Amino acid sequence: MLYPSVLEISKKAIDNNINHWRSKLKPKTILIAIIKAFAYGSDSLLIAKQIEAKVDKYAVAYCDEGLTLREGNIKKNILVLHPQTNSFPQIIENNLEPCLYSIYSLKHFIYICKKHKTENYPIHININTGLNRLGFNLNQTNELIELIRDNKYIKVVSIFSHLIASEDSLTNNITNSQISSFNSIADKVEKGLDYKIIRHIANTSGILNHKNAEMDMVRIGIGLLGFDNYKNEGLENVCSLKTQISHIHTIKKGESVSYNGEFVAEEDTTIATLSIGHADGISRSLGNENFWFSINNQKANIIGNVCMDMTMVNITGIDCKIGDEAVFFGTQDDILTISRKIGTISYEVLTMTSQRVKRIIV
Numbered sequence: 001m002l003y004p005s006v007l008e009i010s011k012k013a014i015d016n017n018i019n020h021w022r023s024k025l026k027p028k029t030i031l032i033a034i035i036k037a038f039a040y041g042s043d044s045l046l047i048a049k050q051i052e053a054k055v056d057k058y059a060v061a062y063c064d065e066g067l068t069l070r071e072g073n074i075k076k077n078i079l080v081l082h083p084q085t086n087s088f089p090q091i092i093e094n095n096l097e098p099c100l101y102s103i104y105s106l107k108h109f110i111y112i113c114k115k116h117k118t119e120n121y122p123i124h125i126n127i128n129t130g131l132n133r134l135g136f137n138l139n140q141t142n143e144l145i146e147l148i149r150d151n152k153y154i155k156v157v158s159i160f161s162h163l164i165a166s167e168d169s170l171t172n173n174i175t176n177s178q179i180s181s182f183n184s185i186a187d188k189v190e191k192g193l194d195y196k197i198i199r200h201i202a203n204t205s206g207i208l209n210h211k212n213a214e215m216d217m218v219r220i221g222i223g224l225l226g227f228d229n230y231k232n233e234g235l236e237n238v239c240s241l242k243t244q245i246s247h248i249h250t251i252k253k254g255e256s257v258s259y260n261g262e263f264v265a266e267e268d269t270t271i272a273t274l275s276i277g278h279a280d281g282i283s284r285s286l287g288n289e290n291f292w293f294s295i296n297n298q299k300a301n302i303i304g305n306v307c308m309d310m311t312m313v314n315i316t317g318i319d320c321k322i323g324d325e326a327v328f329f330g331t332q333d334d335i336l337t338i339s340r341k342i343g344t345i346s347y348e349v350l351t352m353t354s355q356r357v358k359r360i361i362v
């Protein structure tokens, strides 16, 4: 095999997950697949193609990510959640739909639309209901309406907000107050513009935890990859990160392994060198027996420090040979365990696999 390390993307798991989410939604609910950041570290085009028949729209974070999909011949609507003003011309030329999040971004987009002589160009309006990341503030609603009303260049397709703590059912009151302030702004904008506008606020765990968050449309990201920030019931893990054993040898009691000699063998030890390292997404903080690779279904602890391109594991007592597969993660549990050990969340672990690792769909 030319590529010693691969990120396997399971078709069966993706199909299962998209069906799972569809079954949780009302038939009329519009489903946006959020495939930003290489579809959470996997491959945005592979995922987009696999779910094409079952989703209504796509969303990415930045313009470039939308271009990748257009170049891959994706024809459906693509929202750009966080477009930069300098990408507005390309957004229009490639028929991407910007989510505008401030008076500044709206005015600038209208200015570019004038230059391109657009008519009713589809835009989406982001309302800040407390996350304080992006979005129009409550006191800007009138100005927002003034700028859009009677403007022939643009047309508002949807209005949305983002939840602060959708995964946490203890914060129901925060979510409910976000939903009610969002709805009252959306009412006002709809009335001011005098046409029907699609509403959405739910991400993956918003769907699971807050029935009143479903609205007209939902935005599913991590749910496609097999996580719901709860028990992942009915979901399957999509991505597995695997590599190979490239070298095996035995070291004597007292010898050290890897940079800085932090692992010292207490007895004669058989070690395998794996063809993957921190440049591929194996966090260096998992070294020195903080995590393991699965080799022929047995745990081989990482010994010593993880190197840039290689990692050494202890295979004493494990039946294996050069060329055998070593799995870093292959289940939701693996990914959650890694997250805990390095002090982060599944979202970050999923996006850690570097682009050196070949993506393959199986």
Ligand SMILES: *Cc1c(COP(=O)(O)O)cnc(C)c1O
Binding pocket: 034, 036, 081, 162, 202, 203, 204, 205, 219, 220, 221, 222, 223
């Ligand atoms: C990333 C993102 C999502 C997807 O969230 P998940 O928790 O992964 O489902 C939805 N909406 C916005 C605005 C986002 O930035």
